[in-house]
Amino acid sequence: MRTALITGSGRREGLGFETARQLGAEGFHVIVSARQLEQVGPLAAELADQGIEASALALDLLDHASVTTAMQRVNAQFGKLDVLVNNAAMMVGSPGVAEKDMDELLLEFQTNVVGTWSVTQKFLPLLIASGRGRIVNVSSGAGSFWDPDYGLVNYPGFEMERFGAMPISAYAMTKTALNGLTLKMAKELKSDNILVNAVCPGVTATRPGTEAFARPVADGAKGVVWAATLPDDGPTGLFFRDGKQLPW
Numbered sequence: 001m002r003t004a005l006i007t008g009s010g011r012r013e014g015l016g017f018e019t020a021r022q023l024g025a026e027g028f029h030v031i032v033s034a035r036q037l038e039q040v041g042p043l044a045a046e047l048a049d050q051g052i053e054a055s056a057l058a059l060d061l062l063d064h065a066s067v068t069t070a071m072q073r074v075n076a077q078f079g080k081l082d083v084l085v086n087n088a089a090m091m092v093g094s095p096g097v098a099e100k101d102m103d104e105l106l107l108e109f110q111t112n113v114v115g116t117w118s119v120t121q122k123f124l125p126l127l128i129a130s131g132r133g134r135i136v137n138v139s140s141g142a143g144s145f146w147d148p149d150y151g152l153v154n155y156p157g158f159e160m161e162r163f164g165a166m167p168i169s170a171y172a173m174t175k176t177a178l179n180g181l182t183l184k185m186a187k188e189l190k191s192d193n194i195l196v197n198a199v200c201p202g203v204t205a206t207r208p209g210t211e212a213f214a215r216p217v218a219d220g221a222k223g224v225v226w227a228a229t230l231p232d233d234g235p236t237g238l239f240f241r242d243g244k245q246l247p248w
């Protein structure tokens with residue numbers, strides 16, 4: 001059976017859990033993970049109630065021991081991993097360049113970039129064992145040089161002026177770095193038959209109050225699932241939203 005691990009999938013309203021649900025519906029055994037096992041145990045049970053094969057795993061991107069233990073558990077149960085969805089990320093506040101706290105900046109890079117790298121590195125032997133691994137780095141148009149308005153201007157109801165007052169430069173830079181990491185990973189892992197792509201889910205309603213201008217979570221997750229289930233001759237080292245390539 002094909003297996004998929006989704007990091008940061010411990011919030012029912014989040015993109016990670018919805019991605020797990022959609023991959024499960026496609027026949028994957030999905031491993032939902034979060035910093036604390038208590039966050040994901042009930043979610044895995046909920047998926048099982050829907051007829052989806054699911055397990056729960058504690059996985060904290062910032063804790064090497066946690067990442068190692070998680071990898072050992074997956075190895076013991078499956079001996080391989082077919083899909084890694086690097087979904088976990090964080091944004092600490094929204095001050096811009098002038099006001100940003102450097103400790104917060106470090107934490108964001110540590111999680112979104114170094115943490116993603118660390119999880120990918122640790123699970124690499126299992127992805128190679130799959131023979132046709134897929135890595136999806138959940139990124140954002142905010143990190144694109146081409147899309148400085150985050151693709152938002154086309155969303156009906158979006159209030160650019162209000163959003164413009166909330167710069168997210170630090171978070172955006174972590175996604176720029178993640179896009180760069182996607183390219184490097186894709187190049188290095190090609191010979192292992194692993195396809196690596198970055199996906200922007202679009203502005204998605206994963207927080208209360210955002211439904212007015214953001215898309216439903218099921219729509220945001222679709223593009224992630226698309227990249228996770230690419231055929232063997234599919235693209236690698238590219239950036240997508242809704243299965244359509246985005247410029248960096």
Ligand SMILES: NC(=O)c1ccc[n+]([C@@H]2O[C@H](COP(=O)([O-])OP(=O)(O)OC[C@H]3O[C@@H](n4cnc5c(N)ncnc54)[C@H](OP(=O)(O)O)[C@@H]3O)[C@@H](O)[C@H]2O)c1
Nearest residue numbers: 008011014015060061062087088089138139140203204206
């Ligand atoms: N929603 C959007 O409009 C949008 C747009 C573009 C890109 N994205 C990207 O989509 C992904 C999912 O976002 P979302 O909107 O669904 O938000 P979310 O629910 O906050 O998802 C992020 C998850 O990452 C987890 N996380 C943070 N630090 C972690 C760590 N050290 N170890 C393990 N897990 C950790 C969080 O866990 P806790 O719940 O425990 O804090 C949270 O569940 C993120 O990569 C985000 O940048 C979202």
